[in-house]
């Protein structure tokens with residue numbers, strides 16, 4: 001028989017799922033007026049992109065989509081504070097041809113060794129993925145039509161599988177392949193602040209037509225006002241098979257939980273005024 005406590009937990013879970021799916025965060029992602037150089041330096045566009053500041057486990061645990069079994073860090077016995085284990089700022093922007101993706105990551109250890117190496121196992125390594133749907137719809141789909149994950153393993157050796165593309169199509173789900181070389185450009189800068197070998201900056205651009213155009217025949221070149229789905233998945237095993245895992249703006253592979261990414265025109269940098 002189900003205890004009243006587990007029944008209550010079950011009801012809570014149902015409530016939080018229902019509330020969350022009806023209430024995905026709305027993220028206004030600016031267009032870049034000038035295309036950035038993809039060189040591992042975000043300076044020319046980070047002030048003009050969408051970012052909502054630093055994510056760490058303390059912030060994540062107060063997010064409505066937080067699930068402690070999946071949004072977690074790993075204890076290998078000699079960990080630094082949870083804040084030093086992983087924190088990151090993520091940057092997202094677009095123009096008529098490309099998505100621009102960036103991250104500034106503070107991580108205590110660079111782990112790009114998969115205990116059972118296989119191309120599609122990016123989540124067994126330090127990796128940041130943008131899970132997206134374009135155009136966004138209300139149907140819950142799991143890497144079906146319109147769904148695209150753009151994943152970047154923090155591996156300076158840059159094997160082909162380090163820039164990975166998981167996507168759907170009108171008749172298939174979970175298609176797994178490296179991002180075609182013609183569709184992606186990216187750079188990693190390791191230890192950019194001379195602080196930790198695990199720190200890195202990622203700067204990437206992904207060709208929209210070569211990806212979304214393949215996954216959904218309804219896709220059209222982006223315009224201000226278009227709505228995409230967006231979730232960021234950041235894995236941080238730091239040794240061992242599977243470990244730290246941040247999920248931001250959604251609950252996992254179900255695209256109906258992704259944040260609502262609204263394409264907007266160019267934004268101005270944060271304003272600072274004289275006193």
Ligand SMILES: [Ca+2]
Pocket residue numbers: 036037038039040041042043044203
């Ligand atoms: Ca740059």
Ligand SMILES: [Ca+2]
Pocket residue numbers: 084085086107108109236238244
């Ligand atoms: Ca870490």
Ligand SMILES: [Ca+2]
Pocket residue numbers: 133136137138139140141255256
């Ligand atoms: Ca959908």
Ligand SMILES: [Ca+2]
Pocket residue numbers: 107108109110111126198236237238
């Ligand atoms: Ca790591």
